[in-house]
Amino acid sequence: MTTIGAKENVTAIEPLLRLLSRYMPLDEADRAALSGLMVGTLLQREARTDIAREGDKPTVIRLLVSGWACRYKDLPDGRRQIVGFFLPGDFCDLNVYILSELDHSIGALTDVRYFEIQPHQFQEVIDARPHLTRALLWHELVTSGIQREWLLSIGQRSPLERLAHLFVELYYRLRAVDLVDDLAFDFPITQHHLAEANGMSLVHLNRTLQELRRAGLIELADRQLRIVDLDELKRVAMFKRSYLHFNR
Missing domain, CATH: 1.10.10.10 (Winged helix-like DNA-binding domain superfamily/Winged helix DNA-binding domain)
Incomplete structure (x- = not known):
């Protein structure tokens, strides 16, 4: 784990800010609100290890900062299907914390760094920043669109x-x-x-x-x-x- 301060965290979440800005412009207050969620501990996971497993109780929102990860499903005999790639700036399931358990696993394909955000803190920010909420919803709709293209x-x-x-x-x-x-x-x-x-x-x-x-x-x-x-x-x-x- 790496503890970082406010200035470093702006750099760490720059991919997310760039991504959301592709959907709609973010003002300085929106950017500051997102940055404020992620001052503290930056977690690390080595390649070929799981970040979360199917059946886990989801309690946090994860934002990938660096490296590549994937969403996957596997069968009892070990066969695995990767059903999505997570790239820097991607949330690993933005609203998954409302579920009682995960129905898929998240694995690190490379060494990765990521933030874990508490849902109540995240909710406070989006309640106060409707413009930011719209950008995040847009991001989730794009994630669904990517899933449909993969299925096709x-x-x-x-x-x-x-x-x-x-x-x-x-x-x-x-x-x-x-x-x-x-x-x-x-x-x-x-x-x-x-x-x-x-x-x-x-x-x-x-x-x-x-x-x-x-x-x-x-x-x-x-x-x-x-x-x-x-x-x-x-x-x-x-x-x-x-x-x-x-x-x-």
Whole structure:
């Protein structure tokens, strides 16, 4: 655990502030209200460990500050399906604390840092800041839209279309929080994670990656993904970015 002060915490939650500002402008009072929730302890978790497990009683709201995490479901025999990626600036289920128990698990794919916010403190802030509440609701609607696109990919897109769509989506989500350099971004997850997220075997996943490489659409090396031809990758994926609702 790392204890940080007010100035450091503004830097830590900058991805969240950038993300919410893509939906609607935030004034200084909104930004200060969010920052005020997160002065204190910044938690850390190592890669390949769980942040929360299915069946746990949710008592806090978690905000991912750095690293990548995932929402997943698993079967008794150990098979796992990743059903969502959490990137810096994402809440890990904003309203989950109203439930009696979690119906999914949250795992750290890389080393991560995150805040835990007490629900009553969060409620006090959004009650006092209706404009901020609207931005947070917008964020939750986008999360639901992403889930629908993932379901469409698993059910109807071909493996090539599915992987292309995920790469374009991650590009836009990371660009929204200023974590893209031109068309390249850190890509710290493994082929195993990609296979679990896309419903593919490792062999099929590797074959599909090679197909995207041979087509000159992506370069993936040294834990970095570079999109070589964004327009063509979007065409292959049949990607429509409207579900992300980035207005700014």
